[in-house]
Amino acid sequence: MSTLVKRQKGRLSNQLRSIEAxxxxxxxxxxxxxxxxxxxxxxxxxxGPSEVLxxxxxxxxxxxxxxxxxxxxxxxxxxxxxENIIRNAxxxxxxxxxxxxxxxxxxxxxxxxxxxxxxxxxxxxxLALMDAGVPISTVISSISCSIVVDENGSQTLLTDPDxxxxxxxxxxxxxxxxxxxxxxxxxxGLVSSVTSGLLTDSAYTSCLTASRSGSKSVYTFIRExxxxxxxxxxxxxxxxxFERDEASSATNGSDFKMEDEKEESKTFSNVFMKPI
Amino acid sequence: MSGYKDDSDEEMNVNQIExxxxxxxxxxxxxxxTKTNGRLQVQIVxxxxxxxxxxxxxxxxxxxxxxxxDQLLSSVCGIVERVNKLISVRPLRARYPxxxxxxVVGRITEITGKRWKVDIQARQDAVMLLSSVNLPxxxxxxxxxxxxxxxxxxxxxxxxxxxxxxxxxxxxxSLQLQTRSxxxxxxxxxxFVRVYAALVKRCxxxxxxxxxxxxxxxxxxxxxxxxxxxxxxxxxxxxxPFYTSADADKNEAEVIEGKDRENICRVRNAILALQSQFxxxxxxxILDVIEMSKGMESKEMTLPDITPLITKNATARIQKKMxxxxxxVVEGGY
Amino acid sequence: xxxEASADVIRKLHPLEFYxxxxxEGIRPDGRNLNKPRVTVISxxxxxxxxxxxxxxxxxxxxxxxxxxxxxxxxDTEPQCGKLVxxxxxxxxxxxxxxxxxxxxxxxxxxxxxxxxxLLKTNVLNLEALCIxxxxxxxxxxxxxxxxxxxxxxxxxxxxxxxxxxxxxxLPEVEVNEEQIVSIVEGGSTQxxxxxxxxxxxxxxxxxxxxxxxxxxxxxxxxxTCFTIVYNNRGELCSLYKPGGKHINDDILEECKQTxxxxxxxxxxxxxxxxxAKK
Numbered sequence: 001m002s003t004l005v006k007r008q009k010g011r012l013s014n015q016l017r018s019i020e021a022x023x024x025x026x027x028x029x030x031x032x033x034x035x036x037x038x039x040x041x042x043x044x045x046x047x048g049p050s051e052v053l054x055x056x057x058x059x060x061x062x063x064x065x066x067x068x069x070x071x072x073x074x075x076x077x078x079x080x081x082x083e084n085i086i087r088n089a090x091x092x093x094x095x096x097x098x099x100x101x102x103x104x105x106x107x108x109x110x111x112x113x114x115x116x117x118x119x120x121x122x123x124x125x126x127l128a129l130m131d132a133g134v135p136i137s138t139v140i141s142s143i144s145c146s147i148v149v150d151e152n153g154s155q156t157l158l159t160d161p162d163x164x165x166x167x168x169x170x171x172x173x174x175x176x177x178x179x180x181x182x183x184x185x186x187x188x189g190l191v192s193s194v195t196s197g198l199l200t201d202s203a204y205t206s207c208l209t210a211s212r213s214g215s216k217s218v219y220t221f222i223r224e225x226x227x228x229x230x231x232x233x234x235x236x237x238x239x240x241x242f243e244r245d246e247a248s249s250a251t252n253g254s255d256f257k258m259e260d261e262k263e264e265s266k267t268f269s270n271v272f273m274k275p276i
Numbered sequence: 277m278s279g280y281k282d283d284s285d286e287e288m289n290v291n292q293i294e295x296x297x298x299x300x301x302x303x304x305x306x307x308x309x310t311k312t313n314g315r316l317q318v319q320i321v322x323x324x325x326x327x328x329x330x331x332x333x334x335x336x337x338x339x340x341x342x343x344x345x346d347q348l349l350s351s352v353c354g355i356v357e358r359v360n361k362l363i364s365v366r367p368l369r370a371r372y373p374x375x376x377x378x379x380v381v382g383r384i385t386e387i388t389g390k391r392w393k394v395d396i397q398a399r400q401d402a403v404m405l406l407s408s409v410n411l412p413x414x415x416x417x418x419x420x421x422x423x424x425x426x427x428x429x430x431x432x433x434x435x436x437x438x439x440x441x442x443x444x445x446x447x448x449x450s451l452q453l454q455t456r457s458x459x460x461x462x463x464x465x466x467x468f469v470r471v472y473a474a475l476v477k478r479c480x481x482x483x484x485x486x487x488x489x490x491x492x493x494x495x496x497x498x499x500x501x502x503x504x505x506x507x508x509x510x511x512x513x514x515x516x517p518f519y520t521s522a523d524a525d526k527n528e529a530e531v532i533e534g535k536d537r538e539n540i541c542r543v544r545n546a547i548l549a550l551q552s553q554f555x556x557x558x559x560x561x562i563l564d565v566i567e568m569s570k571g572m573e574s575k576e577m578t579l580p581d582i583t584p585l586i587t588k589n590a591t592a593r594i595q596k597k598m599x600x601x602x603x604x605v606v607e608g609g610y
Numbered sequence: 611x612x613x614e615a616s617a618d619v620i621r622k623l624h625p626l627e628f629y630x631x632x633x634x635e636g637i638r639p640d641g642r643n644l645n646k647p648r649v650t651v652i653s654x655x656x657x658x659x660x661x662x663x664x665x666x667x668x669x670x671x672x673x674x675x676x677x678x679x680x681x682x683x684x685x686d687t688e689p690q691c692g693k694l695v696x697x698x699x700x701x702x703x704x705x706x707x708x709x710x711x712x713x714x715x716x717x718x719x720x721x722x723x724x725x726x727x728x729l730l731k732t733n734v735l736n737l738e739a740l741c742i743x744x745x746x747x748x749x750x751x752x753x754x755x756x757x758x759x760x761x762x763x764x765x766x767x768x769x770x771x772x773x774x775x776x777x778x779x780x781l782p783e784v785e786v787n788e789e790q791i792v793s794i795v796e797g798g799s800t801q802x803x804x805x806x807x808x809x810x811x812x813x814x815x816x817x818x819x820x821x822x823x824x825x826x827x828x829x830x831x832x833x834x835t836c837f838t839i840v841y842n843n844r845g846e847l848c849s850l851y852k853p854g855g856k857h858i859n860d861d862i863l864e865e866c867k868q869t870x871x872x873x874x875x876x877x878x879x880x881x882x883x884x885x886x887a888k889k
Contacts, residue, residue: 023369030371030399050399077719084720088854092834095341095351130323133370135339135351138324178857180324188859192852193837196727199847201867208860223322226353226368 005156008164016143016160016214021225023131029107031132035124038162039114044124045107046132052103061096068108068121082108086122089142089176089192095135104134115162116144118174118194123218130226139179140191141218145207147171147199157206159214171197173204175211179219182212320368321350327363337364355474372398372473372497374451378441379482381463381495382453384431390424392431394439396497397473400450404431408442408454436463438493438501459483463493465530466503467544471551473498477558484559490539494557502543504536538574542566545577552580553587555594564590626818626832633820640669640826645869647812647824652770652880654778655888661751662779662803664884666771668824670761675771677753677779681792684741684748692740693750694729698722698757698768705760705827717764721755724851725769728809728840732848735776735805743786751779762826765838765851766811774881778888779803809848810877812870813838816855821862823869839870843878 005013017038026032029045036042049062056063066083069075086108094104106128108121119142129136146161146169158165166172174194181189189212195204299319321327328334331348339352340363350356354367372380374396382394385401393401406423409430431437439453439460446452455461476494485491485505493501532540546565550557568586569577576582621628621639632638642648648669657663660676684691698721700714708714729735740749753775755768783798815825815833822829830836835855840848847867852858 031369077722080716080719081723084716085853090854092855130353131369133352133354133367135341136323137341137343137349137351139322176854181857189857190852190860190863191857192854193850194853195847195850196731198732198842201845201847204847204850226322227320 007158009162013156013158014210014214016217017162019218019221021127021221023127023225029128029132031128031130031134033124033127033131034111035120035127037116037120037123037160039112040117040120040162041111042117042121042124043109043111044121044128045109046104046125046128046134047107048104048132048134049099049102050105052101056103057101058096060100062094062099062102062104064091064094064096064104064106066090066106066108066125068110070110071113082118082121085118085174085192085194086125089122089140090125090129093136093138093140094129095137098135113163115164115166116160116174118142119144119160119176122176123222127222127225130222138181139219139222140176141179141215141222142174142176142192143211143214143218144175145173145211145214147173147197147203147207155203157203157210159210169197171195171199171203173199173207173211175208175215177212177215177219179215179222182216183219187212319356320354321356321365322353323349323351325350327356327365331363333361335362337362339365339367366474368474369472370474372396374398374402374441374445375478375496376441376443378478378496379438379493380441380453380497381436381438381468381493381499381501382497383499384433384435384437387427387431387433390427392427394437394453396451396453396495397470397499398451398497400448402441402451402453403446404439404453404455408452408456410456431462436468436501437461438463438495441496463501463503465532466501467540469500469502469544469547471498471500471547471557472554475551475554475557476500477556479558486539486543486559486563488539489536490543492543492559492562500547500557502540502547504530504532504540541574542569542577545569545574546586548578549583549587550590552578552583553591555587555590560593561590564593625828629829629832630818633818638822638829644820645823647873650770650877650880652774652884653887654774654881654884660775661781662775662777664771664774664778666767666774668763668767669826670759671763671767672758673755673764673767673771674758675753675755675768675775677751677775679749679751679779679781681742681747681784682750684745688737689745690741690748691737692748694726694735694737694753695750696722696726696729696753696755696772698725698755700757700760700764704757708760721765721768724765724838724849725755725772728769728848729772732809732842732846733806734773734809735803739801739803740781742784742792746790747784747786747792749781751776760827762828762830763813763824766813766824769809769811769840770877770881773805773808774884776803777805777881778885807842807844807846808874808878808881809840809842810870810874811838811840811849812866812873814866816858816862821865837866839866841867841871841874843874845871 007013011017020036022034024032025034025043026045029047031046032044034041034043052063056065064087066087068079068082068086070079086106090106106125108125110117110121122142126140143160146158146166147155148158148165148169149155161169172195174192175190176192178189178191190208326347327340327350328348330346331342332346334348336342336348339350339354340348341351343349348363350365352365352367353369354365357364357366380396382396382402384392385395386393390406392404394404396402406427411423411430437455437460439455442452442454473496476496476498478496482494482496483491484494489505491503491505495501543562543566546562546569547557549565550561555561565586568589572582577586629639633644636644638644651667653665655663656665657676661679662677663675665672665674682693698718700708700717702708702710740751742748753772755771757764757768780800780802782800783795784792785795786792813824813836815822815829815836817829817833825833825836835852835858837850837852839850842848
C-alpha cells in the first residue's frame with residue numbers, strides 16, 4: 001500500500017511539473033511550439049498543407065508525416081516507433097480530407113530529455129498544429145506515469161516522471177486523452193496507451209486514472225495558451241492551481257492503492273503558465 | 277437589440293447560457309462575442325469547441341465541422357464569424373490569406389524571368405509580373421526584352437514595396453500583386469513593423485497621415501510602414517508615376533531627424549503595444565495609445581508593464597464600439 | 611438493362627458499406643463472430659538450419675521466426691548477460707500494399723520495438739542463462755521474424771512465433787580453451803532456454819463502433835482504431851499498445867483485457883503441444 005509520497009525534487013507523486021509554452025518561434029514554419037514540462041523540452045514545427053512527393057500522395061486526403069529527432073545519437077528504430085505513435089495519435093484528429101494530395105509535415109526536435117519525452121513531444125505537436133491553423137477535430141493531451149518499487153516491495157505511482165525516475169521504474173505508461181470527452185464526462189476518452197514493463201491490472205488502472213486527471217491540466221493549459229492574448233514578453237502570469245480529482249475510485253482493494261486525502265490540500269499541481 | 281429574425285432563425289434562441297455567458301453577434305463585423313461578467317469580449321474558440329448546438333440549418337464555413345450529433349464544432353483556434361446562416365471560424369494565427377484589392381507591403385525576394393517574388397507573410401511568396409507594374413515614363417507599352425533585363429532598376433532584391441493584390445491565387449496558391457497606381461511603388465526612408473495579419477482590419481484607406489507629420493501604411497498582410505509625411509506635390513505626382521529603384525538611386529535620401537524621428541518612433545511603439553495586447557490596429561487606436569503615452573519617453577512604451585496601461589483607452593474604445601453595434605443574442609457556447 | 615453488383619464488387623468499391631451489412635448481425639464476412647479470434651496454428655522447429663524456429667499462422671496471416679545462436683564478447687556493462695538481436699521484416703511478398711522493402715521500414719521498426727520491449731523489459735528470458743564464460747564469451751541470439759503473409763494482426767503472429775522459437779532453441783554445449791577459442795563439445799548435451807513467463811497477445815479493432823477481435827487486414831484498414839493487449843500466464847499486463855485512433859471507453863478496455871486473459875492458457879498449451887510434436 002502506498003500513499004502520496006514526496007519525490008526527489010519535492011514533488012508529490014501525483015503532481016505534474018511546471019508547464020511552459022512558446023508559440024510561433026520559427027518564421028518559416030507554418031506553425032511552431034516550444035513546450036516544456038519541468039526540464040524536458042521539445043520544439044515542434046508544422047509545415048503544411050504543402051506539396052507532397054508523388055510516392056506519398058493520397059488521392060482523398062493529406063498525408064501526415066512525422067519526423068522525430070533526438071539531440072544526439074543516430075536516429076534508429078526507437079525514433080521511428082515514436083514517429084509512428086505520434087502520427088497514429090495525430091492523423092485521426094487532423095481533418096485530412098480537406099486537403100487531398102498534400103502533405104502535412106510535423107517535425108519534432110527534442111531539446112532536453114528529462115523524462116516523459118514522448119508525452120512532451122505529443123503536447124508540443126498539438127500546440128504547433130493549432131499555431132499553424134491546421135483544422136483539427138479536438139484537442140488531445142498526453143501524460144506519462146511510471147511505477148517504482150521501494151525497498152519494501154510496495155509500488156508507487158509517479159505521474160510525469162523525470163529521467164532518473166524513469167530509469168529506476170519497473171513499468172512505464174504513456175497515455176493520450178481526448179480533452180473534450182474527458183472534460184465532459186470525466187471518463188473514457190482514451191486515445192493512446194503504450195506500456196512497457198510488467199504491470200498488475202490495478203497498477204495499470206491507477207495509472208490510467210491518474211493520467212486522465214493529469215491530462216485535464218495539460219488540456220486546459222493548451223486551450224488557455226491559445227485563447228490568451230499573445231504577449232511578446234515571457235512573464236509568469238499567475239499560479240494556476242487545479243483541482244485534483246479523487247483517484248480513490250481506481251482502487252480495487254488489491255496491493256496498489258492511492259490514499260484519499262480529503263483532509264490535505266487539494267492542489268493538483270502548481271503550474272506556472274507563461275504566455276507565448 | 278433590434279429584432280432581425282426570420283422564420284429560419286428558429287434554432288437561434290434568445291437564451292442565457294451560463295449565468296453571464298451570453299453569446300452575441302456583432303452584426304456589422306459578423307463577429308461573435310461573449311458577454312462575461314458584463315464585459316464584451318470577442319469569442320475565441322479552440323478546436324473541438326462547441327459553437328452551435330443544433331446546426332441542422334446552419335452552413336458550415338471554414339474552420340468548422342459538423343459532428344455525429346449534428347452540433348457545429350470549431351476545428352481551428354480563432355474568432356467565430358457569422359453571416360446569416362454561414363458560420364465560420366477565422367484563425368487568429370494563420371498566415372495572411374490574401375483578398376483581392378488588399379493593400380500589402382512586401383519585400384522583394386527574387387527576380388526571375390519577367391516576375392518578382394515578394395514576401396508578404398503568406399504561405400508562399402507573392403508574384404508580381406512585369407506586366408503588372410507601370411514603367412518609368414508612365415506610358416503603357418509592351419514590355420520588351422530590355423525591360424526584362426532592367427527589372428532591377430525598377431525593383432531590386434530586398435526592396436520594400438507597397439502594392440495591391442491583383443487577382444486570386446495562381447495554381448499553387450500564391451497571390452499576384454500589382455503596382456499600377458502612383459500610390460504604390462518602392463518604399464524608403466522609414467520604419468518597418470511586422471504584426472499579425474489578423475490585427476489589421478480592412479478599411480477604406482490604408483495610407484494614413486497623422487497630424488504630427490507621420491505617414492503610415494497599414495498593409496493588410498501585417499507589414500506596416502511608417503515614414504515622415506511627404507508634402508504632396510500635385511505636379512510631381514503626375515509626371516512620376518511611382519517611385520522606383522532607379523529613382524531612389526538618383527535622389528539622395530533625405531535625413532530625418534529630431535522631432536520627426538521621435539514621432540515615427542512613437543507610432544512604431546504604439547503599434548507594437550497594440551499587437552502585444554492583441555488589439556486591432558487602425559489609426560484611431562494608434563492615436564489612443566499615443567495620447568495615453570504622452571507623458572513618457574517613447575522607449576518606455578514597449579515595456580511589458582506599461583503596454584496594458586497605455587492601451588487602456590484603445591481597449592475601451594473597442595469595447596464601446598462593440599457595445600454600440602447592433603447586437604443580436606444567439607445560441608452558442610457550451 | 612439492370613446493372614447488378616455482385617458481393618465482390620461491393621466489397622471492393624464500398625468496403626465499409628459491405629461490412630455494415632454484416633456487423634449488426636454479429637458476424638463477419640469470414641464467418642466469425644465479432645469476438646472470435648482466428649484459428650491459431652503453431653508449428654515448431656521447422657527450420658533445421660536454425661537453432662530454434664517456429665511458424666505461426668493466424669488464419670491467413672503467417673509469421674516465421676528463426677533463431678541463430680553465435681558466440682560473442684559480452685558488453686562491458688553486463689559481463690554476465692547474453693544478447694538478443696531482434697529483426698522483424700515485412701517483405702514485399704506479404705502484402706499488396708508493400709511494393710518495396712522501404713515501404714515497410716516504419717512497420718518493421720514498430721514491430722521490433724514492441725516485441726523487444728516485451729521480451730527485455732518484462733524479463734521473458736534470463737539473459738544470464740546465455741552466459742558461457744563470465745566477461746569473455748556469451749551467446750547472442752539473432753532472432754529473425756519474417757511475415758510471410760499479412761492478413762491483419764501481424765504483431766500477434768510475430769510475437770507468438772518468437773516465443774515458440776525461443777522455447778525450442780537448442781544450444782550446443784561449448785567450452786572455452788586458453789586461447790579464448792570456443793568449440794563445441796563432441797557429444798555434449800544441448801541447452802534449452804527457460805522462459806520466465808509467456809506474454810500472450812491479442813489484437814482488437816473498432817469498426818463502425820463495434821469491437822472486433824483479431825482483425826484481418828481489410829478490417830484493420832476500415833477500423834477507426836486498433837490496439838493490442840498482452841497478458842502473461844501469471845495474469846500480469848505485459849503491454850497495452852494503442853498508438854492512436856478514435857478514443858475508447860474504459861469498459862471496452864476492461865472487456866478486451868478479460869478476453870485476452872482468458873485466452874492465454876489456450877495459447878500456451880498450443881505452444882507446448884507444438885514443441886512436443888517436434889520431438
